[in-house]
Amino acid sequence: xxxxxxxxxxxxxxxxxxxxxxxxxxxxxPSPLIDKPAPTFALPLLKNPDQTLTHRDLQGEVSLINVWxxxxxxxxxxxxxxxxxxxxxxxxxxxxxxxxxxxxxxxxLEEYGDPYAAIAFDExxxxxxxxxxxxxxxxxxxxxxxxxxxxxxxxxxxxxxxxTILPLVSRLQDG
Amino acid sequence: MIPEIGQFALSIxxxxxxxQGVMPLAGAQLGRSDWMAVAQPAARGQFLFVVIAFGCLTYxxxxxxxxxxxxxxxxxxxxxxxxxxxxxxGGHEGSLLLWALVLTAWTFAVTLFSRSLPAEFRxxxxxxxxxxxxxxxxxMLATSNPFERVFPAPAEGRxxxxxxxxxxxxxxxxxxxxxxxxxxxxxxxxxxxxxGGHLDAAWARWSRPWVTAAWVFLTIGIMLGSWWAYHExxxxxxxxxxxxxxxxxxxxxxxxxxxxxLAVTEKRGAFKNWTVLLAILAFSLSLLGTFLxxxxxxxxxxxxxxxxxxxxxxxxxxxxxxxxxxxxxxxRAPRVGSGGTFEPISRETALLVNNILLVVAxxxxxxxxxxxxxxxxxxxxxISVGPPYFAAVFVPLxxxxxFLIGVGPxxxxxxxxxxxxxxxxxxxxxxxxxxxxxxxxTVAGMNxxxxxxxxxxxxxxxxxxxxxxxxxxxxxxxxxxxxxAGIPRGIYGMTCAHLGIGVFIVGVTLTSAFEVERELRMAPxxxxxxxxxxxxxxxxxxxxxxxYMARQGRFEVTREGEAVATLRPEKRIYxxxxxxxxxxxxxxxxxxxxxxxxxxxxxxxxxxVRLYYKPFVQWLWLGPLMMALGGLLAASDRRYRxxxxxxxxxxxxxxxxxxxxxxSPGGA
Numbered sequence: 001x002x003x004x005x006x007x008x009x010x011x012x013x014x015x016x017x018x019x020x021x022x023x024x025x026x027x028x029x030p031s032p033l034i035d036k037p038a039p040t041f042a043l044p045l046l047k048n049p050d051q052t053l054t055h056r057d058l059q060g061e062v063s064l065i066n067v068w069x070x071x072x073x074x075x076x077x078x079x080x081x082x083x084x085x086x087x088x089x090x091x092x093x094x095x096x097x098x099x100x101x102x103x104x105x106x107x108x109l110e111e112y113g114d115p116y117a118a119i120a121f122d123e124x125x126x127x128x129x130x131x132x133x134x135x136x137x138x139x140x141x142x143x144x145x146x147x148x149x150x151x152x153x154x155x156x157x158x159x160x161x162x163x164t165i166l167p168l169v170s171r172l173q174d175g
Numbered sequence: 176m177i178p179e180i181g182q183f184a185l186s187i188x189x190x191x192x193x194x195q196g197v198m199p200l201a202g203a204q205l206g207r208s209d210w211m212a213v214a215q216p217a218a219r220g221q222f223l224f225v226v227i228a229f230g231c232l233t234y235x236x237x238x239x240x241x242x243x244x245x246x247x248x249x250x251x252x253x254x255x256x257x258x259x260x261x262x263x264x265g266g267h268e269g270s271l272l273l274w275a276l277v278l279t280a281w282t283f284a285v286t287l288f289s290r291s292l293p294a295e296f297r298x299x300x301x302x303x304x305x306x307x308x309x310x311x312x313x314x315m316l317a318t319s320n321p322f323e324r325v326f327p328a329p330a331e332g333r334x335x336x337x338x339x340x341x342x343x344x345x346x347x348x349x350x351x352x353x354x355x356x357x358x359x360x361x362x363x364x365x366x367x368x369x370x371g372g373h374l375d376a377a378w379a380r381w382s383r384p385w386v387t388a389a390w391v392f393l394t395i396g397i398m399l400g401s402w403w404a405y406h407e408x409x410x411x412x413x414x415x416x417x418x419x420x421x422x423x424x425x426x427x428x429x430x431x432x433x434x435x436x437l438a439v440t441e442k443r444g445a446f447k448n449w450t451v452l453l454a455i456l457a458f459s460l461s462l463l464g465t466f467l468x469x470x471x472x473x474x475x476x477x478x479x480x481x482x483x484x485x486x487x488x489x490x491x492x493x494x495x496x497x498x499x500x501x502x503x504x505x506x507r508a509p510r511v512g513s514g515g516t517f518e519p520i521s522r523e524t525a526l527l528v529n530n531i532l533l534v535v536a537x538x539x540x541x542x543x544x545x546x547x548x549x550x551x552x553x554x555x556x557x558i559s560v561g562p563p564y565f566a567a568v569f570v571p572l573x574x575x576x577x578f579l580i581g582v583g584p585x586x587x588x589x590x591x592x593x594x595x596x597x598x599x600x601x602x603x604x605x606x607x608x609x610x611x612x613x614x615x616x617t618v619a620g621m622n623x624x625x626x627x628x629x630x631x632x633x634x635x636x637x638x639x640x641x642x643x644x645x646x647x648x649x650x651x652x653x654x655x656x657x658x659x660a661g662i663p664r665g666i667y668g669m670t671c672a673h674l675g676i677g678v679f680i681v682g683v684t685l686t687s688a689f690e691v692e693r694e695l696r697m698a699p700x701x702x703x704x705x706x707x708x709x710x711x712x713x714x715x716x717x718x719x720x721x722x723y724m725a726r727q728g729r730f731e732v733t734r735e736g737e738a739v740a741t742l743r744p745e746k747r748i749y750x751x752x753x754x755x756x757x758x759x760x761x762x763x764x765x766x767x768x769x770x771x772x773x774x775x776x777x778x779x780x781x782x783x784v785r786l787y788y789k790p791f792v793q794w795l796w797l798g799p800l801m802m803a804l805g806g807l808l809a810a811s812d813r814r815y816r817x818x819x820x821x822x823x824x825x826x827x828x829x830x831x832x833x834x835x836x837x838x839s840p841g842g843a
Contacts, residue, residue: 004509007455008502011459011501015490015493019487020552021551073754
């Protein structure tokens with residue numbers, strides 16, 4: 001009898017693990033860059049290729065870095081939220097335009113509004129690789145010392161902005 | 176209105192499933208034939224109503240009824256008709272409906288082809304399938320209603336996931352589900368046998384064609400999935416050990432073991448407990464596969480919506496079905512007895528080792544698939560288990576298994592002699608090793624140990640399958656044309672399937688060893704050479720599909736100045752779901768594929784381009800097709816049909832299977 005109970009026993013153990021696993025989100029991979037200085041970069045601006053945006057421009061002030069592209073559906077989804085956030089002037093938003101075409105990106109901003117303080121144009125995605133970006137949109141919170149404090153993968157939602165990002169930003173601004 | 180009819184039909188189907196699951200089971204227990212008689216009409220009625228529900232959803236897709244939430248999420252007015260129909264199972268809710276449809280279709284088939292079974296047994300089989308169906312229909316109605324409405328109606332749908340807009344994906348899920356869910360028949364037979372206490376050779380004989388039929392579908396389903404990945408993912412791979420692929424491969428491995436162990440149980444009455452356990456496991460793994468895909472506990476390329484409530488439901492369903500049947504097994508199996516005895520060197524032993532290897536292979540894949548989940552649950556961090564693990568554990572298990580393909584069919588039941596086997600197989604071994612040495616030299620001009628081993632194994636499987644068939648001809652003591660005609664289809668099926676394994680192994684070996692890959696930047700007018708083929712790039716132009724824009728490249732391929740093919744790979748952007756998709760262009764032939772995929776656009780009209788030369792890659796799909804054909808031949812062997820016709824008796828049956836020394840089981 002004991003011998004024949006073995007398959008059922010193994011199965012019970014399996015079910016326990018599956019039940020625990022259900023309550024965890026396997027896609028949440030903690031970024032190794034959290035609490036590390038933002039990777040160095042120097043990229044031409046989207047609107048003015050003669051000027052550059054570098055990691056040093058991010059220091060001195062708490063800021064958001066938003067990775068986006070005109071081909072990206074999720075960016076379209078989160079865009080109104082970014083525009084509203086920019087209007088509230090709580091925190092500057094820098095854009096990292098990712099694997100895009102300059103003309104299309106400009107057109108896109110004209111049509112839907114431009115929430116960005118400045119936009120770096122990362123045509124071949126090289127800088128995005130350093131930042132550990134695996135798809136647009138992604139949003140980073142960088143503190144005054146230029147250290148990455150938070151990363152959100154996927155489109156921003158009103159809840160994420162209200163409950164996570166803004167509280168964090170005001171904590172960093174006060175601290 | 177139509178969606179409401181669909182939903183109503185589902186509710187009626189659920190009621191019928193309840194009837195079908197409860198009444199016949201109680202009837203069989205209490206010996207009431209009137210209750211048992213409910214099984215057949217309830218099952219057929221349930222099938223009818225699920226068909227109606229499925230038809231309603233399909234109709235909603237065809238006429239763009241975006242008031243149905245599921246249609247809105249998975250369709251679009253620009254989506255071509257054939258993709259609108261396949262979109263019915265392109266998302267979570269619809270694929271559950273397909274699951275239910277397939278289950279009721281199998282049950283319907285059982286009601287058609289099981290008239291010869293004892294009434295009690297038949298009632299129990301149909302009832303068990305009804306119980307499974309209750310779980311699925313409840314799941315759908317409670318958490319995943321495909322007919323949910325959205326008001327006001329959106330003007331335009333969000334379109335089908337572009338990854339799924341591929342001919343391979345039109346047929347892949349139905350085939351896979353036919354296989355997955357088809358295992359429920361063997362499962363129901365096993366549970367019915369455990370309940371009734373009649374685990375005998377007759378039970379094995381009844382189960383065999385059903386298991387084989389489900390296995391055929393599963394084989395084709397997996398093959399199509401691999402073919403799709405090769406075409407659509409754009410980097411030339413054909414198997415990724417992705418959790419969802421593994422989820423379909425595990426039931427296949429256990430199903431393969433089950434096919435072989437059923438042979439022993441039928442012919443020799445041995446392995447009964449083991450066989451019944453395998454039947455339970457094969458379906459359990461199918462359910463587990465459904466759970467893994469539908470609950471989102473694992474990261475996979477197959478992105479489906481994750482909803483914890485659904486996950487919890489399927490987990491409970493899984494617990495009840497699998498846990499219940501394993502407890503039933505623990506309760507009933509000790510009384511079954513072990514059946515015929517056999518010596519260490521015998522066909523039984525060969526098949527036992529075959530079973531152990533296949534089940535261990537499935538277990539290692541299960542472990543690798545769930546390992547990240549285990550670690551995460553124990554708080555030990557996030558890891559992912561990749562192809563290196565699977566290759567390292569899976570391949571070594573397959574080596575002895577392929578060796579057994581040659582030995583097993585030639586070994587006698589009960590007791591075989593090593594000397595005789597060695598004598599029969601000596602030339603096969605020599606020929607296989609010689610081919611392993613020589614073929615790679617002629618194909619690619621070089622050889623390595625891995626390639627030599629691979630080709631030797633492939634040749635071994637192929638040649639020994641033919642030698643084994645020849646042995647049947649020899650034993651018939653008749654002129655060979657009549658002897659060939661006298662060999663039962665089951666034997667042809669086995670030969671064909673084993674040949675398919677040989678073909679597959681040769682394909683895997685040569686493709687992985689001798690494929691040539693190049694990633695480079697090409698501007699219009701540039702030419703490059705790969706494995707003796709010249710590829711000239713003629714630039715990219717815009718083309719417009721029904722629901723996408725594409726940039727289509729043109730490559731002229733020549734060999735020694737002669738035109739070979741024009742390849743037009745595309746980079747597509749679907750209008751609604753704007754992620755870019757790669758559509759590789761492939762020129763296939765029996766001995767090689769030429770594969771071109773567009774990467775990223777670079778400056779001045781130049782593109783990143785990936786070129787592959789893949790020798791023998793089509794054999795990867797030819798092999799499984801041969802296996803499936805073999806299964807089809809075996810499942811249609813006339814002795815099953817003879818058994819099905821109650822009074823046809825077993826004349827000539829045992830005689831035409833020379834290896835069968837067991838007394839023929841009673842047909843009915």
